[in-house]
Amino acid sequence: MYSPTLILGGARSGKSALAERLAEASGKTTFYLATGVAGDGEMAERIAHHRARRSAEWTTIEEPLRLADTLVEYAREDRCLLVDCLTLWLTQVLCDADPACFARERTALLDCLPHLPGEVLLVSNEVGLGVVPMGELSRRFVDEAGRLHQAIARLCPRVLFVSAGLPFALKGLVPEGIA
């Protein structure tokens, strides 16, 4: 089965909760791939907030940079991998000390996606619908996020957009009983 799903939404749009409902509905063993690094207090709090909501049965893997390798390592027909979220991973590979990190990891992700068995759920923030930010890094981030979403959307049979906790399908269908 080939089934990656891209789940886009704004900040606090309910996109992670929707991905979690999709994971539960898959009936597979869920692995939660957290890309966030619990560095400062605010991020630690956000991660704890997400963790508190997740099923105790889920296995959590933390990986800030090498996303493709982690997906390839854990993907199996009877598993659901939930990546939360691409936005943090993108920030981290863009800001890595190794300037080649971003291009290498991005290519690896796009290359592996069509070949992953099982269910894969990719959560990401839509960040391009406000005014263009002033800082050069922020502008680069918005550009690369938009381009990444386009590239991933081409590889995914299902793309959902979430606002106020409510999904609508940009591609494919919203599964019944999820909304």
Add this chain to the structure above:
Amino acid sequence: MYSPTLILGGARSGKSALAERLAEASGKTTFYLATGVAGDGEMAERIAHHRARRSAEWTTIEEPLRLADTLVEYAREDRCLLVDCLTLWLTQVLCDADPACFARERTALLDCLPHLPGEVLLVSNEVGLGVVPMGELSRRFVDEAGRLHQAIARLCPRVLFVSAGLPFALKGLVPEGIA
């Protein structure tokens, strides 16, 4: 009849004008609940712009903080209450001198919504689809706005998203003859 509608949209998306068309179409006596305080010049101008468009027959009530109490006081089977907008109210309860104001008013709003008779239209800004803002207060605002929209959307049989003056339904249906 139980019918609150959440109307989400960006700045100048036409969400207020859509809410006004819904109010007119309800055939009920409309009460306009303005949460904006005409403090500085820019806000006064915006309020005048909105007021000029509204029917002269509408009653306007200004209430920056105690939204739930005002809704409960005015709601009646034969009335339509149009709240414009939740965003300003949220800013004001978050910034109130009383730190307990936000939690108390938020809870009161969510508690009263399912029990209000008549038609209730809640206009709010979607603010989470740009880059995460730098300031801590702005980030808090974006987070609380997103969480509030999710909580209200769960209580509303109809949630509309507006862009370029055009509504689409995230939940329920766009009423005919409104778009």
Add this chain to the structure above:
Amino acid sequence: MYSPTLILGGARSGKSALAERLAEASGKTTFYLATGVAGDGEMAERIAHHRARRSAEWTTIEEPLRLADTLVEYAREDRCLLVDCLTLWLTQVLCDADPACFARERTALLDCLPHLPGEVLLVSNEVGLGVVPMGELSRRFVDEAGRLHQAIARLCPRVLFVSAGLPFALKGLVPEGIA
């Protein structure tokens, strides 16, 4: 035939590429109306990026301010005019040394749109779905962009919203074979 289409989307949402597919599908001779001025390095790079993707057969016209006149001059039944993008044009008429430029050019655009023969595709950035920006000029820009989109959407039989390269119709239909 009367057929202007408004194509809204965020930064790097794939809205220009979608407009280009619509232009190709029109079967008409395409004129590309670039509103961007290749001033600084970043803009020159963006324009080159767009230009590289376009068909070599297209004619490019650069016009930063007098959009309505250019549309009227070039529009013909057997042509497709692709305007990329309204956002840059709006910024430029708002910032023009002549303070009357914005109102004059805006009115001229709205006046000419319903009378243009052939196919017209208008690409623009949705910028109102993030937090309200701090600067007065940015706020004015967000307001005028939102109002312009509403006014143009009323005149267009088709309005498409693009996210992650995927269109959905706010008005009219997404043409088959385009998405």
